[in-house]
Structure formats: C-alpha cells, structure tokens
Amino acid sequence: MSIPESFQGRLRLPLISAPMFLVSGPELVIEACKAGIVGTFPALNERSSEGFESWLVQIREALDSFEAETGKQAAPFGVNLIVHHTNPRVQADLELCIKHKVPLIITSLGAVKDLVDAVHGYGGLVFHDVINVRHAKKAAAAGVDGLIAVCNGAGGHAGTLNPFALLAEIRQFYQGTLILSGSMSTGQDVATAQMMGADLAYMGTRFINTQESRANPEYKQMIVESSAADITYTPKISGIWANFLKPSLAKAGLDPDSGEKKKVDLGEELQAPEGGASAWKSIWSAGQGVGSIADAPPVAELVERLQDEYRDATEHFAKLSGAYREQTK
Template sequence: MPLPTSFEGRLSLPAVAAPMFLVSGPEIVKETCKAGVVGTFPALNNRSTEGFDEWLTEIETDLAAWEKETGQLAAPYGVNLIVHGSNPRVQADLEIIVKHKTPLVITSLGAVAELVEAVHSYGGVVFHDVTNMRHARSAMRAKVDGLILVCNGAGGHAGTLNPFAFLPEVRAEFDGTILMAGCISDGRGIAGARAMGADLAYLGTRFINTAESNAPAEFKTMITEANAGDIVYTPAVSGVPGSFLRQSIEGAGLDPDNLPTKKEIDFGKELTPENQSHKAWKNVWSAGQGVGTIDDMPPVADLISRLKSEYEEAISGLTSRT
C-alpha cells in the first residue's frame, strides 16, 4: 500500500487536512504542513487566479524559510480543483499549479487524464475524490495516483457507502494510494483507517475547529455543541447531496425536514467566496457526523500533537490486547 515517494520522510502522521470551501487557506495549510500532516485548500477559496497564485507563493516561501530555520522537512501541501464545466477557472488555475509545481492536486467531480498528465509532467501527484466504484474506475482510467473514498457521514458532498464495504472493493482493483474520508476526528480514527488498509486518513470537519481556520466563530461553536444526529444529508443546498448542520439550516430560516428541491448545479457561481447573494455554504454550514467528539478549537499544532498521541496509543493498545 504505497505513499507517493514525494511524501516519504515528510509526514509525522498518516493524515491529510482536507480542503474546505470558505474554511481553509494559507494559515491552516502552513501550520498543518509544519506539523507533518498534508495541508490543503480549494483554489476557489481565493477570489481570483492571480490571488491563488499569490497564496501559493506565500505558502512556499513560508515553508521553505521554516525548513531552513529548523532543519526539518515540512509535509507536502495540496490544492483542490473542482473539475466541472461550471467552474470557469479550471484551466487558468491548472497553469498556476504547473508553474508552482504544486506537490499534490486533489480533484473533485471530474477525473481528467490530461490534467493528471500535466501534474505528472513536473513530478506532482493527483488524488481524486470518489463516492462509488463507477467513479473510482473512471479515475483509475485517468491514471490518478490516489483515490479519496468519501464515505457515509463525511462533511461536504459525502457518499453513502460504508467504509468497511467500499475500501476492500477499491483495494481489490487499485494499487495506488487510498485515503479514507468520513467522520475521522481523532487519532484513534486515523489508526482505524490504517487498520482497514487505507494509506492515509482524510480529515475535514475536525480542522474546521482550529484557530487557523477561516470558519466564523458561530460555526465553530455550533460544531462543539452538535452530535452525529444533527447532520442533515440533503441535495437541497447545492444540488448535490451533502452534509449540513441542522442548527445552521434552522438559523437560515429553513425547515430541515422540509427543504426545497434544488436542481441546478453551478459550481462557478456556487463556489465563489465573493458571491454574497448566494446563501449556500455561507449561512448553511457543512460538517460531517464526526462533530460529536469535537469540543474545542485548538491551534493546528496542538491538535496534531494530540492526534499523534491518540494514534500511537490506539496502535499500542491494540497490539498489546492482541
């Protein structure tokens, strides 16, 4: 079960802090990578391709200075590209990625062979989000390096498959990197994902509640108070089924049990931070079922240090019990 060679010697924990719309930016990425976990953000979190370019320069400059000062290696960083006809920035953002030789590109929605080739041309790797075997096979044909299995209960556009069922099916056909996503909020969960055969755990919701995340304070507080049962899985917010906090749906004046149907999918419009008029994701907040165990908002460095202790304890506890 391989990790890309570019990751070797750079990780202190087999984990990725997942890209999150309106939540992750350079601050969270820099601190995550310095703590030995892969840090990522969606390209669309910056309002323009020029601004995205500047963010990459900022991250690279900061990490290079930190490596020089400490003599340590930072974890690789990654960016998320929404590969969908309604995102007009895909090509321009890809050119910036190639210019910066971004180590990791996470693609969502479309797995495109030409994009994978462009990233491979400079030695980068591509991980692709999937929720079922059909999408996994299509990504395998596009020759992606890794598959992110977005399972039941995950934050964002979650899947419906149980990880115990989905992971072995993918592993039987794929010898690249497998990432497990959905409800992993502590080190024990990371150990569980590894025990099941995943190479890396992929954590989203847990990183919303960090000091460096751009989530509003009310969103973070709502997460500390919510439990798994508060997550509503609905296509009503963005046109694709996703996980949302019941309390935020109510806060936006909507009835979580009687939501309107939304048919249009337009990521160009949907996923644009300056699009103030559109309420989805801005007022109605996405989170996964892993909220139940989150009751704080620590700095990223403290969170990762705790995840590491929990991970090691979980593995040694399991070894001693068996």
C-alpha cells in the same frame, strides 16, 4: 498499498487535512505542513486566479523558511481543483499549479487524463475523490496516484457507502494510494483507517475547529455543540448531496425536508452575497464526526494531540492482539 515516494519520511502522521470551501486557507495549510501532515486548500477559496497564485507563493515561502530555520522537512501541500463545467477557473488555476509545481493536486467531480498527465509532467501527484466504485474505476483509468474514498457521514459532498465496503471494493482493482474520508476526528480514527486498509486518513470537519481555519466563531461553536444527529444529508442546498449542520438551516429559516433540488452552479456559489442564506457561507457543512469535537485549538496543538491518540491506540491494539495470539498458542 503504500504512500507515494515523495511523501515518505515527511509525515508525522498518515493524515491529510482535507480541502474545505471557504474554510481552508494558507494559514491552515502552512501550520499543517509544519506540524507534519499534508495541508490542502481549494483553489476557489481565493476569489481570483491572481489571488490564488499569491497564496501559492505565500505557502512556498513560509515552508521554505521553516525548513531553513529548523532543518526539518515540512510535509507536502496540496491544492483542490473542482473539475466541473460550471467552474470557470479550472484551466487558469491548473496552469498556476504547474507553474508553481504544487506537490499534490486533489481533483473533485471530474477525473481527466490530460490533467493527470500535465501534473505528472512536473513530478506532481494527483489524488481524486470518489464516492463509489464506478467513479473510482474511471479515475484509476485516468492514471491518478491516489483515490480518496469519501464515505457516509463525511463533511461536504459525502457519499453513502460504508467505509469497510467501499475500501474493500476499491482495493480489489486499485493498488495505488488509498485514502479514507468521512467522520474521523481523533488519532484513534487515523489508526483505524490504516487497520481498515487505507494508506492515509483525510480529515475535514476536525480542522474547521482550529484557530487557523477561516470559519467564523459561530460556526465553530455550532460544531462544538453538535452531535451526529444534528447533521442532515441533502441535495437541496448546493445541488449535490452534502452534509450540513441542521441548526444552521434552522437559523436561515430552511427545512431540509422541503423545497426543490438546487441546480449545481459553482460560479453562483462563489458570488453569493455576504449575509444571505447560501450554501457554505451561512448554511454550514460538517461531517458526522462533530460529536467528538469540543474545542478549536491551534493546528500544531491538534496535530500533537492526534499523534498522542494515534500512538495510544496502536499500542492498545498491539496489546489486545498480543493477548489473543497468546490464547491461541
């Protein structure tokens, strides 16, 4: 149970700002790493591999100048690669990650040993996201450094398992870094993830509502106005079970309870025209943690708030547990 050696002493909170399609870009990643949490983005958020490389350069330069100017260490950053036969860019993007020695690669869908070996070759780490024990065992066998347990209520392609159940089952056979994902919005949630046995928390939806996210203002406002009951879990929008905001479906004239299951095609999702009713672009994803989100502050301000909440929660817990210990003396 630990965080990787290359993360130690570089995090102000045990937290990763999770990669989000069309939402997280260099602005969010840079601010997250400067604030002391791991910032990540999906390689596919830039339309071409050339564009993706320019983002890698932009992030490196910004973090290098931050370190030179402040004398502080920025947190490591990460790139999400979707390892699926319909993603035409995965090999080219991996080669760029190797060229630029991206500290953390987060793989989704496929866990491939060759990819893990290639990333280990330059000293990088691979975390893989899973929604069940079968996938977790496969990824562990491929030699990944961390497993992200994507539980019920998470934004994007969520799982259905309760976090207590999934974390405990993974821990029975996996000793690497364990990361919890799904519905966390506060510093208290981060502390709770650690109490549950996770090494790091993984937050997506909370970071949609930041100034540096690429989500449009209407999307952010919908999150502010929504609660868990406004989230629907359906395979019909992107072909894989995922959580979406019901009001965005209604706005596009869609009913989550009707229609055929869509076939997964990442190429098609990337090329979807602006303005149409398409998954992620106008039908918006969010996790069940939306009910605790009431604003869209700058990342630096949000991370400070999360730190305060984390500290308060851990102090409160220390008092509570201390009182119980007293009573059993």
